[in-house]
Amino acid sequence: MNNEALVETIGLDAGYGGTVALSDVNFSAAAGQxxxxxxxxxxxxxxxxxxxxxxxxxxxGSVNLASETGTVPQHDPARDGWPATAADVVLCGTLDSIPWWRRPGRRQRKLASEALAAVGLxxxxxxxxxxxxxxxxxxxQVASALAGGARILLLDEPFAGLDAVASRRLExxxxxxxxxGSTILIATHDLEQARSWERVLCLNGEQIAFGEPxxxxxxxNLELTFGSDLIEVPGGGLMAPPHHHEDHEH
Ligand SMILES: Nc1ncnc2c1ncn2[C@@H]1O[C@H](COP(=O)(O)OP(=O)(O)O)[C@@H](O)[C@H]1O
Ligand SMILES: [Mg+2]
Known part of the structure; x- marks a missing residue:
């Protein structure tokens, strides 16, 4: 793996039960990207x-990682009612680092409270x-991903359903x-966000493009990525189609 990369894939085909859903992904990402x-x-x-x-x-193909990964999964309303406290949710993120028979101890609680502080909560x-x-x-959820010590963060449509103020804070x-020093992959439908970040990876069943915005x-590339779903904005801009699932702040 290239020295600076925290994550890279080489000729990666991914999918389910041996059926390829995404083919030939080749990218690498460094700390800070x-x-x-x-x-x-x-x-x-x-x-x-x-x-x-x-x-x-x-x-x-292969996936090469120089750090643990931490994932924030796509929003699932079924998790919204968790009766646990914020601190407990973050503590769950530390559990991968201890054997299954151990209860989280002082060290894990400290990591969890540091992670909560790091996200301003x-x-x-x-x-x-x-x-x-x-x-x-x-x-x-980001804090939970961080609490396990991951430097590679994988955020699956984290902005879906967030209002402008909440989106800004998360950005x-x-x-x-x-x-x-983290490397952060962020699934998004917002082309302006993508333009403001360090790299863009376009996928449509295969890798369409990877590189600087x-x-x-x-x-x-956008036509190859979104096909006829690409939206022309009056005045000459382009917009990606919106998310399937929308929820709202309340
Ligand atoms: N659990 C699954 N089993 C089989 N096929 C799946 C599963 N999840 C997703 N797929 C298929 O994999 C492809 C990519 O889906 P996905 O990665 O969820 O796309 P995206 O997150 O970009 O919306 C789609 O064709 C989808 O139907
Ligand atoms: Mg998805």
Whole structure:
């Protein structure tokens, strides 16, 4: 693996039960980089994230990681009512690092409270997860991913359903984590966000393009990525189609 990379794939085919859903992914990302994962619904963003995290096995090719990964899964309303406190949710993120027969101890609690502080929620440690706003929930999940010591963070559509203020806070958090040396892959439908990050990876059943935003975000690549779902904005801009699932802050 190239010296500076925290994560890379070489000729990766990923999918389910031996059936390839996403083929020939070749990219590498270094500390400090935010990588936008762009693609239509069904394009393979979640499949890539699950393969990088080790939840799915590569069908072909390889995934090379220089750190643990921490995942914030796609939003699932079924988890919104968790009766656990924010601190307990974050503590769960430390459990992979201890043997299954151990209970989390002082060290894990310290890691969890540091992670909560890092996402700006130190004051909410005893708040029930279900009582947090959508944006706070997402940051608690980021804290949980961080608490295990991961430097590779995989965020699956973390902005879905967040209002502008909550999105802005999460964007600022992601920027800080990158500056502190993490590599962060972020599935998004927002082309402006993608343009503001360090790298863009376009997927549509296969890798369409990877590189710096200016070279990747061309009309040709966006058409190959989103096909006829690509939306023309009056005045000459282009927009990716919206998410399938929308929820709202309350
Ligand atoms: N659990 C699964 N079993 C079989 N096929 C799946 C499963 N999850 C996703 N797929 C298929 O893999 C492809 C990529 O899906 P996915 O990675 O979820 O896309 P995205 O996250 O970009 O919307 C789609 O064709 C989808 O139908
Ligand atoms: Mg997905």
């Amino acid at each position: 935010r990588i936008a994962l762009l693609g239509p619904n069904g394009g393979g963003k979640t499949t890539l994230i699950r393969t990088l995290s080790g939840e799915l096995k590569a069908i072909e 130190a004051d909410h440690s005893t708040t029930t997860y279900g009582e947090l706003s959508g944006g706070q929930k997402r940051r608690v 600022d958090l992601i920027e800080r984590l990158a500056q502190n 200016d070279s990747v975000l061309t009309r040709t």
